[in-house]
Each structure stands twice: as C-alpha cells, then as structure tokens.
Amino acid sequence: MSIVDTFNPTPEHLSLRKTVRDFVEREVEPQAAETDRLEKFNVPLFRKLADLGLLGITVPKHYGGLGMDASAAVIVHEELATSDSGFTLAYLTHSMLFAENLARNGSEEQCRRFLPDACAGKIIGCMAMSEPGAGTDLMGMTTRALCENGQYILNGSKMWITNGVIGDGEMGDVFLIYARTSEHSVRGISLLLVEKGTPGFSLGRRIRSKLGVRGSTSTELLLQDCPVPEGNRVGPEGTAVLRMMRTLEIERLTMAAMGLGIAKRALEIMNRFATERRAFGQPIRTFGQIQRHLGESYAEFMAGRAYVYQTASMIDRGAGGVALDADGVKLYCSTMAKNVADRAIQVLGARGYIGENVVERLWRDAKLLEIGGGTLEAHQRNITRNLVRVGRIE
Numbered sequence: 001m002s003i004v005d006t007f008n009p010t011p012e013h014l015s016l017r018k019t020v021r022d023f024v025e026r027e028v029e030p031q032a033a034e035t036d037r038l039e040k041f042n043v044p045l046f047r048k049l050a051d052l053g054l055l056g057i058t059v060p061k062h063y064g065g066l067g068m069d070a071s072a073a074v075i076v077h078e079e080l081a082t083s084d085s086g087f088t089l090a091y092l093t094h095s096m097l098f099a100e101n102l103a104r105n106g107s108e109e110q111c112r113r114f115l116p117d118a119c120a121g122k123i124i125g126c127m128a129m130s131e132p133g134a135g136t137d138l139m140g141m142t143t144r145a146l147c148e149n150g151q152y153i154l155n156g157s158k159m160w161i162t163n164g165v166i167g168d169g170e171m172g173d174v175f176l177i178y179a180r181t182s183e184h185s186v187r188g189i190s191l192l193l194v195e196k197g198t199p200g201f202s203l204g205r206r207i208r209s210k211l212g213v214r215g216s217t218s219t220e221l222l223l224q225d226c227p228v229p230e231g232n233r234v235g236p237e238g239t240a241v242l243r244m245m246r247t248l249e250i251e252r253l254t255m256a257a258m259g260l261g262i263a264k265r266a267l268e269i270m271n272r273f274a275t276e277r278r279a280f281g282q283p284i285r286t287f288g289q290i291q292r293h294l295g296e297s298y299a300e301f302m303a304g305r306a307y308v309y310q311t312a313s314m315i316d317r318g319a320g321g322v323a324l325d326a327d328g329v330k331l332y333c334s335t336m337a338k339n340v341a342d343r344a345i346q347v348l349g350a351r352g353y354i355g356e357n358v359v360e361r362l363w364r365d366a367k368l369l370e371i372g373g374g375t376l377e378a379h380q381r382n383i384t385r386n387l388v389r390v391g392r393i394e
Helices: 011-038 043-051 070-081 085-105 108-119 240-276 288-317 322-353 359-369 376-390
Strands: 125-128 144-148 151-162 174-180 189-195 201-207 218-229
Touching: 011 043, 011 070, 011 085, 011 359, 043 085, 070 085, 070 240, 070 288, 085 108, 085 125, 085 151, 085 174, 085 240, 085 359, 125 151, 144 174, 151 174, 151 189, 151 201, 174 218, 189 218, 189 240, 240 288, 240 322, 240 359, 288 322, 322 359, 322 376
Parallel strands: 125 174
Antiparallel strands: 144 151, 151 218, 174 189, 201 218
C-alpha cells in the first residue's frame, strides 16, 4: 500500500489508512466476534482511538482534533468496518454526529467546553433525533423544549440512540438533542446540549437482540421536565433543521463508507475461499456460478468505492449540491454491501452460515445500513426530489 490515488488523495491520507488498518488488525479484530456475541460496546478500545487522534478526525486542531477532511473520515470508517461495524457505528456517532456537528454549529464557548474532552476520549457523545413515533419523519417530532426564565424545559423521549448507554446501565456523557421549540414546521426545531446527570434526564429501555451492529449500544432516552440552560442551545432557536443538513451529508457518506468496509472484507473472504476450496478436482473459482458471484461483487464494490470517494472529494472542495450524492452513496452502498456479503455466504455454503467465518456477521451488519441514518425509501424520495432541481446531469 504505497500509491497516492483516488482512494488515498494525499500522502497524509495514505498514512492514515495504514495507521487505521494496523490498529484494526492489532486491536479491533481480536475482540469483534466476542463483543458482537455479548452485545457490548468496548469502551476501553474506543478510548484508544483518541491516542491516534481519530475521535476528532474532522474537528479543528485548536479544539484538539486532527482537522482533516471528509476523505479522511471515509478512510477511517471504511477500514474500521472491515472488522467491527458495531464499533464503527459507535465511532461514527461520536465523531461525526456529535463532534463534527458541534464543531460546525456550536458557539466558541460550547466547542471549547466539550470538544477537547470529546477528542481526548474523556467524554462520549451522541446525537438524539429519532423518536418512537418519528424516525425519518422529522416533522412528526413531539419532544418539546419550552423556554422559561432563561432555560428550556424538555419533555419527551428519544429512541434508537447509539451511545446513549455505554455500559451496564451507564449513560453516555453528553447529548445533542433535537426538540420542538415552536409549532412551525421547519423553523420549529432547535438543538440543545444536554449532559448526563441533568435532572429529569434518564435512560429508558435498552434495545437488545439486534440483528447486527451489536458492538454498539442503543437505548431509549426519557426527558421529564428536564431543565437545560439557554446557553446550551446550539445556534439560534428554530435553525436546527437547516444546520443539520451538513451533518446528515457526512453521516450518510461515512455510513456508505461502512458499506465499503463490509463489502471489501466479504469479497476478500469469498475470493480466498474460492481459491482454496476444491470440488470435483478443481478450485471452485473455475466454475461459472462462482465466477459470477466474484465478478459482480468486485465490480459493484469498486463502483461504490469510486462514488463514495468522489462525493467526499466534492465536500472537501466545497462543491454545492452534495445532498443528492450523499443520499446516492448511502442508497447504493447499503444494498451493495448486503448483496456482496450475501454472495460470500453463498460461495462459502454451510461454512458461511456459521459465525467463525465472519461473513454471516458482515451480512447482519450490512442490513442496518438500509435502515439507519435514513432508510432506502427516504433516500429514494430525497434523490427524486433533488433531481427535479438539478435538471440536466452534467
């Protein structure tokens, strides 16, 4: 691995990939199957990412981050997801949905208060948007934040919150919570920083027995007359929807990168097995059915990889109209990853169906990408809507 190219735009990106790949082989892979089985978030391992500077990969250096770009974020997520997508999802939630979000939208005081500790792994952050009755339907949000005497009083609940619980009943440290501050549809939602220990803020039901990404934890959050200082509001009141668009773009891009990591690992396992496994006196890769699985998987993986890194490059250059392709890469790479993992199981046969050969876990993890961070149907809707604005495709 020594070439600067589309997937490693600069020597710094190439060095980053090598660093993360080495970390994955040394630290992440040995624990991946066990944390999946136990449905456990490996917090000590997560904090080791701080030693590499990865917890603030896109956070400006003066807040303790590395100050790198979207391409760097894609590299990290791709490499981590080759081994443990649950761990990667916990990382994405902290580094993108919390740290990147706050660095982009928070005040100087808020950034200095939270980001150095977030980048150092001293606190674990997350974002809380989804609700039991409102996932992709943002306008259906019912959590309320009413301002009284210089503070907001929050009431409501959030659901499916990654990093909401980080241990046995231990709450995450700091949360970016979206809540309705007025009845206006778009301008009625604001973003608030809420810390654990705040009165009226508690954990609800922890989500267990998930199909995949079990190395990350998910929970319900309960807010009952929860007081939050007005100074903890991120940005002007009612601007959260407009400000979240960049956050959703980087979330969808990095989740697509997770799809790349899953597909790459599945393809490598499938390719190796097809060479080593013999049937009727020859390697099974000589059979047309196996060649189809390998050929289609490689072509689809490379197409998705080119699309992801092209979109990351657009963000890094400050190009406009990235929302269309942020949805596009997530839509394509989610199903691509699941299909490649599915083919790997088919090629390995009974061996692929059991946990020791990894591909069944890769398949389970890939399915989350078709639901979390925007469903396939939501991406299809968004793409259709944005294509009207684009008109001609250059």
